Amino acid sequence: MTLSEPDLTAAMTAALNGRAEAYQVALSAIAALVRTRVRRRVSGDFADVEDIVQETLLSIHLKRGTWDPSRPLIPWVHAIADHKLIDWMRRRGRHNRLIANGIDFETLAETTPMPEQDLVGVDLERHLAMLSPREQHVVRGLAVEGLSVRDVATALDMQEGAVRVALHRGLKRLAAAARQEDRS
Template sequence: MDERERRWAQLMQGALAGDSAAYERLLREIAPALRLVVQRRLARLGAPTAECEDIVQETLLAVHLKRQSWRSGDPLGPWLWTIARNKMIDHLRRRGRRVEVSVEDFAEVLAAPEERPGTEAAEVEKHLALLPEKQRDVLRAVAVEGSSIGETADRMQMTQGAVRVSLHRAFASLSARLRNDG
């Protein structure tokens, strides 16, 4: 057992005995190690490394909830890495096999849509006015003002998923209206 393993095992033994300072120190030491391992594994799998912190937090919570299952005298590392591995698998399963690519990465490559003749600002406003308020506000923020999904979510106190749904519904509604008008 190496020095780090010995130290972690001693800290966990202290934590299990009720030493809150030992438990806090253990968590402070294992969190960066977990972060590094999870980031490397996500990168190796081609998954977004931005999801690392969620997995680390889930792992730390599991360590807290399952700390009684660790066998004193065993090295802590293998027990910890198993929990982290399982949390990463759970996270990736929930996420599914989708690959997320930011549109901003391709903005210069994508052809700009041709402007429809007659889509003056007043006409756009007329169509926007027909949308429900939340959809109108989201569409205006993202498509007109150029705010990101995250910025819009923060400003409107919505989740990013809710902003995407509202934006999609607004575009679908406007598209249907424009088809009917044209």
Template sequence: MRAALAGDEAAYGRLLRELTPFLRTIARSGLARAGRGTAEAEDIVQEVLIAVHTKRTSWIPTEPLVPWLRAITRHKLIDHLRRRGGTGHVDIDDLSEVIAAPTDEPGIATRDVVKLAEGLPAGQKAVIHAMFVDGKDTKDTASALSMSEGAVRVALHRGLAGLAKMLRGTV
């Protein structure tokens, strides 16, 4: 994470790939404690990875990384459980041979975000692109788009909410 914060993109990619199984384990454990199936774990992992990306500069490099990650995962798990309420789930473990395995092809998630962001207002789309595609932090995005940092955070929040609605099909 320290190398990633210093601008090492390869280290950042490795970090996210290596964190994913760890985050998946925490999410599955939390879902099991809540009496839920583990099929929802991937949704939580994706939300955590987005939060890690957007909040990575809030991690204090002199502090341990794991407690910071566990806190984010805990909050995303709680948010997920609140949103889902008492709805049932479909256990897809029996379909694992039918469902295609994830690939390591780089850029798919970025292309998906860019494609989905086309449906957002221009300001939100620009902020999403700057932060998720170009990898800029809030300060650099604000400077590049001639916005205040607060306006960038609001546009990011609204843009992510819009993307979530699109993914849920509620737009």
């Protein structure tokens, strides 16, 4: 399924407002978009492409509340897909160069720290305790439970923008704590 940017943005906005059928439409269109993007960059087998697509869709699902509906959706989706592609390259230890749009993804993968990777294997609850109570609720609601920004904002009596800021700050602190733990 292919949707134009305005139609895809409208579908995702409706999905964030609780319309399940709009979410299905948006995810189908996003899957097709990501699949095409990944196929152009990965000369591997179909399973590799589908793995990256599925990881991207999962990440989009978990981070959907962080997307700002006043901004275009497709660049946000492409950025997440590119990060998942970089993650895949790191795991696979690819030595062939992957260059698209003038970006050397292999070099970028080797030099760009990914905050969410810093949290892999870490005792999340112990680290969540380091955050302020408000940041704990925001991170747990958005990143762990998969709630929408609107739901968390309503539950905590906060503005949606403040929830996004709290999520960013909380994840940044968690990543820093994980890096500090790795150094110890």
